[in-house]
Amino acid sequence: MEENGPILEFEKPIYELEKRIEEMRNYAVTENLDALADEIQRLEEEVARQRRKTYSNLTRWQRVLIARHPNRPHTLDYINGMMEDFVELHGDRSFGDDKAMVSGLAKLDGRPIAVVGHQKGKNTKENVMRNFGMAGPEGYRKALRIMKLAEKFDMPVLSLVDTPGAYPGAGAEERGQAEAIARNIYEMGRLRVPIIVMVIGEGASGGALGIGVGDRVIMMENAWYSVISPEPCSTILWKDQEKAAARKADCAEALRLSATDLLQFGVIDEIVPEPFGGAHRDHETAIANVRKSILKALHEAGAQSVEERLEARLEKYSSMGAFDVVPAADDPS
Amino acid sequence: MAWFERRQRGLSPQKRKEIPKGLWVKCDKCDAMLYKAELERDFNVCAHCGYHFKIGHQGYISLIMDPDTFAETDSDLRTVDPLEFKEKENYPDYMKRYQKRTGMMEAVVSGTGRIEGRLVSLSIHDGSFLAGSMGSVVGEKVTRSIRRALDLEIPLLVVATSGGARMQEGILSLMQMAKTSLWLNRLSEEKIPFVVVITNPTMAGVMASYASLGDFTLAEPGAMMGFAGGRVIEQTIGSSLPEGFQTAEFFLTRGFVDQVVPRTGLRETLSRILSYFPDREKKEELEPEAP
Incomplete structure (x- = not known):
């Protein structure tokens, strides 16, 4: 090391x-x-x-590696590095407390804000405790509880996304992993307070989107965000394990999962620059850049009325996707 | 509308694939030999073990809707290749292969139709097309079904089967989960009922969005449903899963399904649910798509 x-x-x-x-x-x-x-x-x-x-x-695969670097700042590093008076709030009030998801209240620039975010560990021991940042239904339901709390007390929400995926375990399945993620997406769509989403590391699929709906969605320069991680994508396509391993970097390219790609697709609003070589080389600069971007986004989303905000949020997601519309006469079949 | 009519007149790829020609059919689950005419009379449900054969979107239209009331909508949406996805196979070639094989353009068919006289807006996934996976067109078609339900003030019905979000459209497939779910908020605000029918299998991105957000969640017997696939879970936990894990019956006992409804009773159950809601259909605004 x-x-x-x-x-x-x-x-x-x-x-x-x-x-x-x-x-x-x-x-x-x-x-x-x-x-x-x-x-x-x-x-x-x-x-x-x-x-x-x-x-x-940097290739897309190299960015995936940087996004996974164990010394990269994680959710609690950002919370502690740019906010004051953090009060962590535990538990989903139904089953348990998921340590792969942290949530609570904090003050950013002196103002109250609710924070939710996936939490990874810096080493194996921490990662076992944090389940490698893979949350179960309890984590998503805890995050929703805190977001509802924020709505009740009129505080904006900051969501920090950093997960290799929602946990694919038997217990998670049994307690409704799919339902928990669906419910969060749905509820975040109508939460009346501003929601700022910052993808700080890995944004893997539904596990990321489960806390990923917002008025401003921002990505760090070396973060990645896609419908599937490169490795399972490769396995599904190539079946054969050896071949899949050899093609995972190509799959990262094919998936167009970088911040620049997502900005082009209209899925994110902004890219936060990272210190040269990646956020893990200079936490202070990375955290300062993220803080600046969040303050700007909060200012913008906070200026809207609730009705304007909800309308704009629906409009934002309505426009996502790519397809053609053909005249009925051109139907080739 | 045009291609769909042609399909109704003759070609039925689902049937051709899953129910071989001849008088007898072997059950996929219990191996019983079933007399084909009888199987069809039984809604393609095995008389011995209750296994539900796949029936495709046409099967559900004839099972659920009043005869000749289904009018297809949004058949003018075409899939594009936003990622220029080329890993292993070019996405456009891949799509063409499925379009040729199934006679369908995409994995969802949408439209309006009547159940015991009640007009509903519906989207039906078809598993024979790329495992019913959700890309931009599927997401948009489901969204337009929701918006049509809002415009016409009629109930929404989704018959789901899907392997999840389609990876060849990357992040845009994932965002369809958000698009559909956010529009369902509006449906709730307008107090328009939304019924989901889970069929085998409904997984991942579709299960983690609109398929989990129904006011009423019905599921076919034995349908597999959930977030992660069985093999992935087994790899994660390092042991095999018990028999029946992630079936409709399993999720009924865990509290995620309202009723497991055999195909024979589906139309009646849907009709009974709809009877609890006043008929607000705006008749003048319904304009079927030009043929």
Whole structure:
């Protein structure tokens, strides 16, 4: 483990160069060799060039890897990093408390706001406790409870999306995973207070959409959001396990799951820039960028009347999708 | 309307595929040999084990609706390829293959029709077309059925079967869950009843949106329903699932289904439910699609 956590495969050449520079520097100091200065400078320029090249041309699969980086800031990092007086609220009042979903009240820029969000862990132990950010029906119902609370007390809602999917377990199924997600989508459609959705990491399918309906939907630069994760997509298409593993990066490309793609499709409203190389390299900047974007979105959504807001929300989702309308006479069959 | 009429006159791909020619048919579930004429008389339900054969959208139209009252709508919507999806097979080629095989253009057929004289707006998934999966056209057709129910003030009926949201349209398929569910809010506000009939199988994105949002949720016996597929759950929990897990009967006992209704009683049950709501049909506004 390095300072920034595990090194992603495609970042290795950069790290190796950086390591060499470091070694040369140490060597130059101990041996008092000024002659190495030129070589060090040359290598530093090379690193800068490689960084630019790698990070300004990230493939969709590389972004998926960055979005999954264990040191990436997660929901509680954002809550603690940009809000004050957080009061976490537990439980769905029906079955239990889902630790893959956190919710509560906080103050952003001094103003009350209700927050819901998937919570991943930084290491295996935390991830086991958080179920890797895969919420069950209890999690979705807890989130809905807090959103209803926000509506009652006229507070806006911030939803932080970061999940590899809703939990596909037997208990989750038995307690109505599908119904819980459907209910949330439906209720978020008519919640009277502003809802700001920020996809901070992974936005996998119904598990993401279950807290993902809002007046402003924003994505971080390296987050991904799609109908299915690249791996199961590949498995469904290719059946064969080996082939599926070999094609998962191609599936990430085919699914068009990046923030830029979603902006083009009209599914999101804005992209939040990340520090060079990804949010995991500089939490402070990432959190500051997210905060700025949320404040702007809250300002915009807060300026609408309730009726305007609900009408605009319905209009926003009504326009999503792509199809042609043909004159009846052109019917080819 | 045109292609649908032609299908009614002769070709029936569902029947051709699932009920082989000849006098006898073997039950998919209990292997009993069934006399074809009798099976059809029994609404394609096995007389021995009660297994419900797949009957496609046409089967449900003739099962549920008053004869000759169904008028198809929104058949002018065409699927496009927003992602230019090319992994393994080009999406347009994939679609063409299913269109040729089934004679349908998409996985849902929408329209209006009457049940015991009562006009309803309906969308029927057809599992023979890409497992009834939901892309932009399916989402839009269901949305337009909801809007038609609102405009005409008539009840909404959805007969569901679907593997979920269609991955070849990526995020746009996922957003159909939001689009349909948000319009159902309006239906509630106007106090227009919405009845869902779950048929085998109804999973994932469709189950996690409108198929779970009915005022009344009926399900066919033995229909599989839920969020995740059985194999995925078994991989997650590392053991096999008990017999009957995720069936309509299972979800009835867990509180997610109002009634499990055999096909033989479906029309009567629907009619009885509708009888609780005043007939608000706006007759003058109904304009059937030009042939």
